Amino acid sequence: MAPTRPFLLGISCAAALNFCWVGTARARDGEQWIRGLFVGHSPPVQQIVGADARQQAEACAAQFPEAFVLAAAGESMKPLYSNGTILVCRRIAYAELERGMTILYRNQEHQVVAHLLVARARDGWRVAGLNNSRQDMEPVVADNLVGVVVAAFTPARLIVTNNRSR
Secondary structure: OOOOOOOEEEEEOOOOOOOOOOOOOOOOOOOOEEOOEEOOOOOOEEEEOOOOHHHHHHHHHOOOOOEEEEEEEOOOOOOOOOOOOEEEEEOOOHHHOOOOOEEEEEOOOOOEEEEEEEEEEOOEEEEEOOOOOOOOOOOEOOOOEEEEEEEEEEEOOOOEEOOEEO
16 A cells, blocks of 8 residues: 655734643544554544634633644645644754654655654654555654644534534
């Protein structure tokens, strides 16, 4: 199976607070593993009903020093983060990294990629997209580390059937 397109990101920033996740993450329904990879330090997606997911993300970012908001593009982090998920990220010291965090790093093509920390090796951290068949070839080191995902938001989808919402 060919690897999917990397989870590339476009950057923006902003303002105030209503809801923001902080702490140890649970993927979905309390799971800490997805497709054999530990995701226990990656925040789950918060579905926002009746509010703008980007506004919530910007409000959350305002609570962290040096935080920024990204609109994700790509399929490599599905099912945890889908194309269009709004991510709140912050700068982090390399020494603070832990297996199971979703981090952002700049690859050799100078693109910012969000992937999961899988294991620490002699030459840096191994990372992988949840939807990829293998780990990324290049390690994450202090020089290419951009930040860590601290929250994720998406608009809740309203399903209408027989003139009723559910």
